[in-house]
Amino acid sequence: xxxxxxxxxxxxxxxxxxxxxxxxxxxxxxxxxxxxxxxxxxxxxxxxxxxxxxxxxxxxxxxxxxxxxxxxxxxxxxxxxxxxxxxxxxxxxxxxxxxxxxxxxxxxxxxxxxxxxxxxxxxxxxxxx
Numbered sequence: 001x002x003x004x005x006x007x008x009x010x011x012x013x014x015x016x017x018x019x020x021x022x023x024x025x026x027x028x029x030x031x032x033x034x035x036x037x038x039x040x041x042x043x044x045x046x047x048x049x050x051x052x053x054x055x056x057x058x059x060x061x062x063x064x065x066x067x068x069x070x071x072x073x074x075x076x077x078x079x080x081x082x083x084x085x086x087x088x089x090x091x092x093x094x095x096x097x098x099x100x101x102x103x104x105x106x107x108x109x110x111x112x113x114x115x116x117x118x119x120x121x122x123x124x125x126x127x128x129x
Contacts, residue, residue, distance in 0.1 A: 027062055030108055037111050038102060044114035045098060049086065054095075057087060061099045071100075097121050 011019070028034045042054040060082045061074070068074035075096055087095060101121055105111060112120040 026066065027059055033108055034111075037108060040114050041111065041117045042098070044117050045094060046087075046091065053086060057095050058099050058102070061096060062103065065099070065103065094121075 024035075028038070038058065039051055039055060042058060043049075043051060046054045061078045064074040064078040064082065065071065068077055078096075079092060098117075098121060
């Protein structure tokens with residue numbers, strides 16, 4: 001629960017770039033190809049939503065999972081404190097499920113194509129872990 005207000009953190013451009021690169025590595029450990037694949041899959045799952053909105057939601061839940069001590073706390077924080085923009089409660093659950101599956105994916109080859117992303121999410125019950 002290490003949340004703090006960072007709006008007043010003044011850092012050099014070099015430090016800001018280093019932090020952005022670290023955040024990118026944590027969010028997309030498989031690199032730029034993973035980011036592009038995830039954007040494609042998120043668009044398939046959330047048609048009609050902006051690419052920026054769904055990517056933002058995925059990144060904020062990933063960040064909450066990294067920061068919190070356990071999954072229920074991360075989910076509660078994300079649902080209660082992070083503006084989830086235009087997601088319905090059902091879409092929030094779908095985003096959580098997608099993000100958990102994405103975090104556990106170890107290679108680009110394990111990601112499905114956009115037509116099969118819904119089936120991919122149903123392959124295992126992630127909540128039971």
